[in-house]
Amino acid sequence: MNRPDNPPIDPALDAYLHSAEAQLLSELCDWLRIPSVSTLPQHKEDIERAAGWLARKMTAVGLENVELIRSGGHPIVYADWLHAGSDAPTLLVYGHYDVQPADPLEQWTSPPFEPTVRGDDLVARGASDDKGQLFAHVAAVQALLATSGSLPVNVKFVVEGEEEDGSQALMDYVPAAVEKLAADACLISDTHMLSPQQPLIIYGLRGMWGGEITVRGPARDLHSGMFGGAVHNPNQALCELLARLHDEEGRVTVPGFYDRVEPLSEQERAALARVPYDDETLLKESGAPAAWGEAGFTVTERIGARPTLEINGMWGGFTGEGFKTVIPAEAQAKVSCRLVPDQDSAAIGPMIERFLAEIAPPTVEVSVRTRVHAPATVVPLDVPEIGAASRAFKRVFGADPVFSREGGSIPVATVFQETLDIPILLMGLGLPDDNLHAPNEKLHLPNHFRGVRVGIALMEELNIA
């Protein structure tokens, strides 16, 4: 690892953090023990507990006006510290305290909600996405207030509990709270670095459409010996339809899907080509037998700069142990699209529905239900806050960040950028192999504590930006 020439942060702050490390880790584990899965109704109480835990921690570190905002959906946790003076800039820190479901449970090497330290890693659902990354910034505030009693900038935290379920409550809330949330930049640590040595600033996030496709055939489940070969099996019909959503070159076939997608400029392709990520890296990280994707685009372009359509789940008929010779009445798939700038996220569901209606045979009925949609975001790279973010990373990691678009979606990022008219600083503290949304999610602890220092450095750099 490149070592910066000068210590990244003030020695007193650094000493404070070293002494507080064990206590901070123990607190983060307490938070991770709460299974705040936003998409599963049975975890509603855990969501409340996780929000309450964060509010108490924020109060404890010296943040003020701590509040649980109940504007529909899961509560939004707000807190601020506004004593840096009216000339000092204001940083809005966004994060989410909800986590993905933990299944398949049997693939976890330790229980998902019993945080376990294994070498340099802390293994738990939410360790990286996003409790751990958000916690780093709370710890940064704690260190500054504990050692100096003040922060270099004004700070506002806004932390939601349904990022994994579409962010609807926060997206509804932001336009109604423009004054309260007013700031000069929005810091989001919910992405990743390229490696423990190489920071990354994401300047583009894909948008998203997510929904369910249902194919209905017979009125009830049928015996495949008595009706097989004479009615169209909804499992088969669903396969036939889903197989037609991509062509042989990996392109999405839904008419209109690419209509508003801007071709990549030569400059942008050149910038993306500098990202040290290729087919080999992809295969190593994913364990896939071979690369796949839209012809004519590199892996970095496919992931960050092109729209995609993925079948996240599908099921139909008998899926238990043993055998049941059935033709099911229906089969279903959960499908999501990642969208790039200018694609209209609200139009995707109807587009897919029209296409499926057009290609579906008369032997089945097909329906599409939209569950979530949000447009893509691109951050202008020439604003001073991006410069501050770069310097903060360089100070702590000793390396200039790489700039890239990212494949993931943070639905609320666009809302912050457009409604509050401020740049989004997507400064990921996670790593590519953090197993987000998968078994054995983990947080690389050395990076986590460097991340605390990045938060401190960013506040300092913003004050001189």
Added chain:
Amino acid sequence: MNRPDNPPIDPALDAYLHSAEAQLLSELCDWLRIPSVSTLPQHKEDIERAAGWLARKMTAVGLENVELIRSGGHPIVYADWLHAGSDAPTLLVYGHYDVQPADPLEQWTSPPFEPTVRGDDLVARGASDDKGQLFAHVAAVQALLATSGSLPVNVKFVVEGEEEDGSQALMDYVPAAVEKLAADACLISDTHMLSPQQPLIIYGLRGMWGGEITVRGPARDLHSGMFGGAVHNPNQALCELLARLHDEEGRVTVPGFYDRVEPLSEQERAALARVPYDDETLLKESGAPAAWGEAGFTVTERIGARPTLEINGMWGGFTGEGFKTVIPAEAQAKVSCRLVPDQDSAAIGPMIERFLAEIAPPTVEVSVRTRVHAPATVVPLDVPEIGAASRAFKRVFGADPVFSREGGSIPVATVFQETLDIPILLMGLGLPDDNLHAPNEKLHLPNHFRGVRVGIALMEELNIA
């Protein structure tokens, strides 16, 4: 309904059955309460209880040499009555006491293992397939022995507990027990009539191959935002592969699949054309929006005389409530084929595996695992036992039976016919809308008690055949 000119059975027997009806129904309900699902390991004890229940009932009606044969797998229940004399023919009665799994439970209007009488129907898993149909023949023996102390023919019962799981134990047992099971005909009531007025004798049963197809991609579940569009999603790959197992005209595309399938003769097509079953009947029974199937064949031919390939179940990725933007490490399907005479059931699995290996892209790995296979059966129509079966149906229902091939498979039927060298009498007592293998399976009670009389009439007719 056509009424026979003469009472179908002796008035004393008829009176006995009327007086015993309530008690017989109550006993059948006791048996149906035992959830003897053979494919689910957690029901192993229920399987034992169901076998024990039958053995006790057989003993109670006067059958002898009652025995639970444990030759591997679930026990086979054997019983006989051999006092009709060495000149009298011997009838082997086959049935099965295991049942299909009951899911989806929420679609049952009453719990599957709490038998419920609704109008003329008894609703329960196994009511028709096959506990109810087998019980009719036990009741026939009971009525004859209770009123006259003897049977017109020698009778042997052989009842297995894993018909829904491939009949392996019985198929292994029969060749080793040729002498013990020696008989002149084998009665199997595990099919259906065309309507409560129209009996049907099945002279052809399709064979079967059943197995699992697994598509593996990445080494673990991946975040679809970080890897989507750059690895081949196993859900999508499975759909693409399964969609290619049929062509646009409903034909199975697996090379070699039809190689040993004999073309239908003009006579056979003419006979099948006389079966009063068409697209309209199919749509009414199934509730499917439109008919489907192999081009160039009628619905009766598709169901009974042509081989098929069906996806009985498939799953991959996140299938719970809510949303999880995942690319799964693998996706699976349970597939079964119905086979016609001369197809080699053992060759089907390797054929499918070869074809999938050939068409699978390098981006995924595909494997096929065979779970069960059994060849098809055709019964010669010119044997005297078929004549006796026809007359027995005619006596009770007043109508000559229709002869047809059937879509279902009774894996052990071929073994009886070939190993014991006796004709199989496939005299179904169920109805086409019995919801076999589906929620709300039912037994039409008037038919059931006529079925008891058919059993009695068959024994009498066999004695003069």
